Amino acid sequence: MSEANTLFPLVVNGAQVRRRGKTLIGPVDLRLDGQGTTIVIGPNGSGKTSLLKMLHGILRLGQGRISWGCPMAEAQRRQAFVFQTPVMMRRSVVENIAYPLRLNRVSRKVALAEAEVWAERIGLGGDALQRPAVLLSGGERQKLALARALIRKPQLLFLDEPCASLDGRATREIEEILSEAAAAGTRLIMSTHNMGQAQRLADEVLFVLHGQIAEFSAAEAFFARPHTEQGRAFLRGDIVE
């Protein structure tokens, strides 16, 4: 098997996460293969964030099992996560973007050169390179977080509502970067509240309800005809509880 394929399939069996006696997510049974973009949708509090974090391995499982096509340590090196509210280090824009490469012991010169290329791509080149990242706007922070995740060339990128509370322009710019990454072969698993965005980006849809996967289907099929009544109601914009 070529190196590029070894992360997948992701196989999830009966996986469940509980906190303080409450089930945040699960039990989940799921198999994901190595191509395309999976969009995670569902009502507020249904468990989308918990599902992403569980799959990424940052929530301890109470039950069940998650396995990848390669050993767990390697699987974790091949994936990255962009959080809904990314943390900016008290350093310049270019130093923030270069940071993951520095952690991987890439020389400072090479890391900064690579980070400059990414900064240009997200519209933070030139004078913006040396700006303190903590002074960036919400949209700029999200783009920086995306560049900082993609600079390591992850095979899989998780994104938790990366465009929440961003304006149309920032959202479009982020979608462009994501589409380019997907076209270059990065597997994306992303939650969103924005149904237009889900339709633009999704190859397949995971519809989460009450901490469980209520539907998992090809995007076209889901948007044309959800299997569940809750899925239909959700797409109509009804309140789904």
Ligand SMILES: Nc1ncnc2c1ncn2[C@@H]1O[C@H](COP(=O)(O)OP(=O)(O)OP(=O)(O)O)[C@@H](O)[C@H]1O
């Ligand atoms: N650490 C925690 N301890 C206890 N409860 C939690 C914890 N994290 C999340 N929850 C609860 O678990 C449920 C699922 O939360 P989660 O954030 O995964 O949902 P979500 O679908 O991402 O929500 P939203 O759309 O509002 O972002 C919610 O009821 C939430 O309040």
